[in-house]
Amino acid sequence: MIVLNGFIWLGCWEFVPPPSPALSAEEVALIFREQAFGIRLGTALYMLAIALGMLCITTTSAAMKRMYGSYNTLVFANLLIGGGGLLITNIAAIFWGAAAFRPDQPAAQIQMLNDLGWLLFLLPAPTVALANAALGVATLLDDPQKPVFPRWYGYFCLFVAAFSISSIVTGMFRTGPFSWTGLFGFYVPMTIAFMWLPVTAVLFLKLGGRISRGELSCPSR
Amino acid sequence: MKLSISRETGVWLILVLATAAATYFSVGRQLNGSVAIVVVFLIALAKMRVILFEFMELRHAPLFMRLLADSWLISLFVILVVMFLAPTHTV
Amino acid sequence: MMPPGTSHPRNRRLPAEPGLWIVLGGDLFMFTLFFATIAYYRGLDPVAFAVGRESLSLVLGVVNTFFLLTGSWFVVRGVRYYGCANRTDAARYLLLGAVTGLLFLFNKAIEWSELARRELTPNSSEFYMVYYVFTAIHGFHVVIGSILLLTIYGKLQRQGVLAASPADESVAGVGLFWHMIDLLWIMLFSLFYLSA
Numbered sequence A: 001m002i003v004l005n006g007f008i009w010l011g012c013w014e015f016v017p018p019p020s021p022a023l024s025a026e027e028v029a030l031i032f033r034e035q036a037f038g039i040r041l042g043t044a045l046y047m048l049a050i051a052l053g054m055l056c057i058t059t060t061s062a063a064m065k066r067m068y069g070s071y072n073t074l075v076f077a078n079l080l081i082g083g084g085g086l087l088i089t090n091i092a093a094i095f096w097g098a099a100a101f102r103p104d105q106p107a108a109q110i111q112m113l114n115d116l117g118w119l120l121f122l123l124p125a126p127t128v129a130l131a132n133a134a135l136g137v138a139t140l141l142d143d144p145q146k147p148v149f150p151r152w153y154g155y156f157c158l159f160v161a162a163f164s165i166s167s168i169v170t171g172m173f174r175t176g177p178f179s180w181t182g183l184f185g186f187y188v189p190m191t192i193a194f195m196w197l198p199v200t201a202v203l204f205l206k207l208g209g210r211i212s213r214g215e216l217s218c219p220s221r
Numbered sequence B: 001m002k003l004s005i006s007r008e009t010g011v012w013l014i015l016v017l018a019t020a021a022a023t024y025f026s027v028g029r030q031l032n033g034s035v036a037i038v039v040v041f042l043i044a045l046a047k048m049r050v051i052l053f054e055f056m057e058l059r060h061a062p063l064f065m066r067l068l069a070d071s072w073l074i075s076l077f078v079i080l081v082v083m084f085l086a087p088t089h090t091v
Numbered sequence C: 001m002m003p004p005g006t007s008h009p010r011n012r013r014l015p016a017e018p019g020l021w022i023v024l025g026g027d028l029f030m031f032t033l034f035f036a037t038i039a040y041y042r043g044l045d046p047v048a049f050a051v052g053r054e055s056l057s058l059v060l061g062v063v064n065t066f067f068l069l070t071g072s073w074f075v076v077r078g079v080r081y082y083g084c085a086n087r088t089d090a091a092r093y094l095l096l097g098a099v100t101g102l103l104f105l106f107n108k109a110i111e112w113s114e115l116a117r118r119e120l121t122p123n124s125s126e127f128y129m130v131y132y133v134f135t136a137i138h139g140f141h142v143v144i145g146s147i148l149l150l151t152i153y154g155k156l157q158r159q160g161v162l163a164a165s166p167a168d169e170s171v172a173g174v175g176l177f178w179h180m181i182d183l184l185w186i187m188l189f190s191l192f193y194l195s196a
Helices: A002-012 A023-035 A038-067 A072-101 A107-121 A127-142 A151-171 A183-212 B009-024 B031-056 B063-085 C020-044 C047-053 C058-085 C089-118 C126-159 C167-194
Strands: none
Touching: A002 C167, A023 A038, A023 A072, A023 A107, A038 A072, A038 A107, A038 A127, A038 B009, A072 A107, A072 A127, A107 A151, A107 A183, A127 A151, A151 A183, A151 C126, A183 B009, B009 B031, B009 C047, B009 C058, B009 C167, B031 B063, B031 C058, B031 C167, B063 C020, C020 C047, C020 C167, C047 C126, C047 C167, C058 C089, C058 C126, C058 C167, C089 C126, C089 C167
């Protein structure tokens, strides 16, 4: 999923660095017309990437069910909110695809579709963050004798959740570090999210090993 | 050691007085701009160190944590003073 | 708090569990970025920043600092009482800590609405851009900290002992988080109210 996303963002969409929200309609239109194929390809691939992402969410939820107490609220929160949040980014990708779909549509329209895409992508960040927070809380409430995940991971998830939220202000600024091309609007949340992915992946591989070796076999509830 | 006030109360008093001092010496008041900035940051970082070492009990922590904390505070001081006292830039 | 003799090298330990320091360290790192950002934008336009600073109410800023410092004092006592197994006093002090947090937030709301009344919004200048966003993020931390303190207070009232197993450390951990919030505010206060 990391590789696919990296390819999409860097290779196809070339959205790193993101097009500044301060650009005029004409300039935005230029970007979408020139990179039309890349953008359409990226959108298609993003659908696959999100499918993988949803799998990621279901796996974390399953892991949460194994934790001590297995609080239904937290598990469902992760599943529903994480899944829902990711799906919204799906729509964002489709907007970008639509912007590149007809290169001869008016520039202002392309700009609007681009804006919608960015705002849809970044503003719902707290939704996914909440799912992450649920995972973090569940990890911390887990039985410390036979934990599913190490305790530091719980804190790590909370940290990731807390600082992914900073992108909600991107709707208020068109320039500066809080816009969607800015340090705190884009780079920080994305970096943190991409740090979370490999950490979680490694822990899951280890978890798989432990489960097949028979540890954690006692149901906690 | 018997004190008439507990340690944390003493610390609190120091922090409150330091806040008053920093406000007194803040930019636009008693001191010239650059001097005020240095003084304000010095006091701020001293207060932060006090909180770290007293309230957050870094006093009792392993050496490397205390070194890490102190180096962070010092770097913060240097970075901020340099950026604040440097001439304005346009990029 | 620790009994005498704990400063001996062999007794040195990290306050509260290691994992928490990921959050604390991460937070401090992020806020360091924030501080540098404030300094950077000030370098672009020191005049706007000076104007911005003067538009803020120094009194309310000092009052807020006082609230958080006093809150930390309450929390230190609360954690200490908890460590000495004095649940009632611990609960009371932690509650007072949470109250200072709420006072801080209330005060901040007053400040913001006063600024908004004068039509000074995050888009007014780069000073206000960083001021609003960073104090908001800090305020969000105060909200979380207060909620955590209230949760512990509730548990202490209801059961007299925390249900989760690493009980002692979670109270100390919440205390650490609270002190960090205090620490960060001191720098924010110095940057926005005293030296911009």
